[in-house]
Amino acid sequence: MMKVFDAHCHLQDPRILSKTPQLIKAAQDTGVVNFAVNGVCEQDWGSVKQLSIAFPSVLPSFGLHPWYVADRSPNWFKKLKEYFDSTPSAAVGEIGLDKGSHGKKIDFSEQVEVLRQQLELAKELNKPASVHCVRAYGDLLELMKSMGPFPAGVILHSYLGSAEMVPEFSKLGAYFSFSGFIMSLKANKAKKMLRMVSSDRILLETDAPDALPKSNINSLFFVEGDTSVAEEIHGQRTTSSSTPDSSLANSSQVVTDALMLPKETLNHPANIHNVLEYVACMLEITKEELAELSYQNAVRLFSYEGSKLLQK
Numbered sequence: 001m002m003k004v005f006d007a008h009c010h011l012q013d014p015r016i017l018s019k020t021p022q023l024i025k026a027a028q029d030t031g032v033v034n035f036a037v038n039g040v041c042e043q044d045w046g047s048v049k050q051l052s053i054a055f056p057s058v059l060p061s062f063g064l065h066p067w068y069v070a071d072r073s074p075n076w077f078k079k080l081k082e083y084f085d086s087t088p089s090a091a092v093g094e095i096g097l098d099k100g101s102h103g104k105k106i107d108f109s110e111q112v113e114v115l116r117q118q119l120e121l122a123k124e125l126n127k128p129a130s131v132h133c134v135r136a137y138g139d140l141l142e143l144m145k146s147m148g149p150f151p152a153g154v155i156l157h158s159y160l161g162s163a164e165m166v167p168e169f170s171k172l173g174a175y176f177s178f179s180g181f182i183m184s185l186k187a188n189k190a191k192k193m194l195r196m197v198s199s200d201r202i203l204l205e206t207d208a209p210d211a212l213p214k215s216n217i218n219s220l221f222f223v224e225g226d227t228s229v230a231e232e233i234h235g236q237r238t239t240s241s242s243t244p245d246s247s248l249a250n251s252s253q254v255v256t257d258a259l260m261l262p263k264e265t266l267n268h269p270a271n272i273h274n275v276l277e278y279v280a281c282m283l284e285i286t287k288e289e290l291a292e293l294s295y296q297n298a299v300r301l302f303s304y305e306g307s308k309l310l311q312k
């Protein structure tokens, strides 16, 4: 079976946490070996830590996401550092900048300051950092240039920046991680950008429970109990152990695509295969080749001192 590494997800998210053990099992049955689980706010760092203790496949990351910058407590940074002291296997994330519809409500200079502090911490601890960026790639590049390079690596998660910026970020130590969101780019734009990413810097992720791939519904896994998904679709695959394929397409009366699902439909970590297939197609390489190289890249990046990958 192809081995796949989910380089960025949120299995601690309250929308799915009660189902996470089944989601991990189902995804593992399809070949997903590791899950880089990213905390986003002070309130969820504890759940990330618990998941890491309970599941050897979970690689924890702690960080303050830009959406939660305004809600941070006065001692958030001290608390963050305590999490790294008590969980030396953790990486940094999710951190970042956001000027999108939600992020623009949060003071941008505070976002930059909070990101700078956490990038400095990542450098100091020699750990990779998982970075979110929405409509702020210019600002991010400028900040990273002023602080870089980042020898332990920076994961530009769900990268949707320009092709032109890829070499600039690469020089600073960035890796480019792709989720279902890449399917929202025009195919020619996605191709142009993907071709700028060198094969030793490409990663795959689900960002689950967000970023449901815009694939044919019959090829997707859904989270059991997700009320946004119609009953008849649910019956098809929830915690099924079969590998994603289109074998259900013929037998099913439901032939449609994910574009018709409501945008709150939850993503399942086994849907990394849909991202793999799409990106491989854009790069005109086989799924096996992309699975192998992205897996090796993730293992290299996550083999920092203290990582669970080195404790096996």
Ligand SMILES: [Zn+2]
Pocket: 008, 009, 010, 038, 094, 132, 157, 207
């Ligand atoms: Zn995320």
